Amino acid sequence: MNEGRSKGCLIAAFIWCVILALLGVAYKFWVHPHLSKKLQAVTSSTSHYKDELVLAADSFSGYCVLRSDAFKQELRDRQIKLNVSDDKADYAARLQALRSGQVQLAVFTIDSLITAGARLGDFPASIVMVLDETKGADAVVAYEKALGSVQDLNDPAAKIILTPNSPSEFLARVVLAHFSLPRLKEDWMGSADGASEVYRQFRSAKPTEKKAFVLWEPTCRARCNNRAPACCSIAANSRATSWMCSLRSGSSCGTSRRS
Numbered sequence: 001m002n003e004g005r006s007k008g009c010l011i012a013a014f015i016w017c018v019i020l021a022l023l024g025v026a027y028k029f030w031v032h033p034h035l036s037k038k039l040q041a042v043t044s045s046t047s048h049y050k051d052e053l054v055l056a057a058d059s060f061s062g063y064c065v066l067r068s069d070a071f072k073q074e075l076r077d078r079q080i081k082l083n084v085s086d087d088k089a090d091y092a093a094r095l096q097a098l099r100s101g102q103v104q105l106a107v108f109t110i111d112s113l114i115t116a117g118a119r120l121g122d123f124p125a126s127i128v129m130v131l132d133e134t135k136g137a138d139a140v141v142a143y144e145k146a147l148g149s150v151q152d153l154n155d156p157a158a159k160i161i162l163t164p165n166s167p168s169e170f171l172a173r174v175v176l177a178h179f180s181l182p183r184l185k186e187d188w189m190g191s192a193d194g195a196s197e198v199y200r201q202f203r204s205a206k207p208t209e210k211k212a213f214v215l216w217e218p219t220c221r222a223r224c225n226n227r228a229p230a231c232c233s234i235a236a237n238s239r240a241t242s243w244m245c246s247l248r249s250g251s252s253c254g255t256s257r258r259s
Helices: 002-043 061-067 069-077 091-100 110-120 167-178 195-204
Strands: 051-057 080-086 105-109 125-134 138-143 159-162 189-191 211-216 231-236 244-251
Touching: 051 061, 051 091, 061 069, 061 125, 069 080, 091 105, 091 110, 091 125, 105 110, 105 125, 110 167, 138 167, 159 167, 159 195, 167 211, 195 211
Parallel strands: 051 080, 051 105, 159 189, 159 211
Antiparallel strands: 105 244, 125 244, 138 211, 138 231
């Protein structure tokens, strides 16, 4: 009789454990995600904010603090909603967006701000803070079979693929200014739309093509994950200081007020 009761208790305990496990799985994969989405919808509602800011940036990892949950939460506590817009390092469009009031904040390197402002014929923003001095986050990379060093760019067939009017062009020009490459043609620059596109061209290039590619983090770090033995960094801003300094600029248009 006691043995039968013991078996019954064990079976009941096992059934309850299975039920609790199933409830736990259901909560984790169905209930919790549903509640999280509802909470996010409630907290992100514009009715909870007094102001809304649009920040123009790109994929550079040095701007991660501006995309962080902690930064957004800090602004949320002040009833400010932040939207980060990735323009793929189109600095001319970024400055134009500041002037038109489409964005209220934007990040630039010093050289890109000066260049974009000169081309626009206007400097519609004020520098409000310095974010960082980049050292090692940008690099000129190539396949070793084609280009083992910067001097190998001294060839009429050589090309440097980069994002025009961006810090990658600035890095390339600084590198070229420090080396004598008389055989490099004047049309040495190849254009790409952002670091991701540069990386795509790098991955699709033949290892024997005399092409160098200017990347920035986090794309720069991932460049050789799959083909590490074949590529190398022939130049980087880790080898010199004060080459690149990122700024955050603010438009004079102010914030977008929410009622």
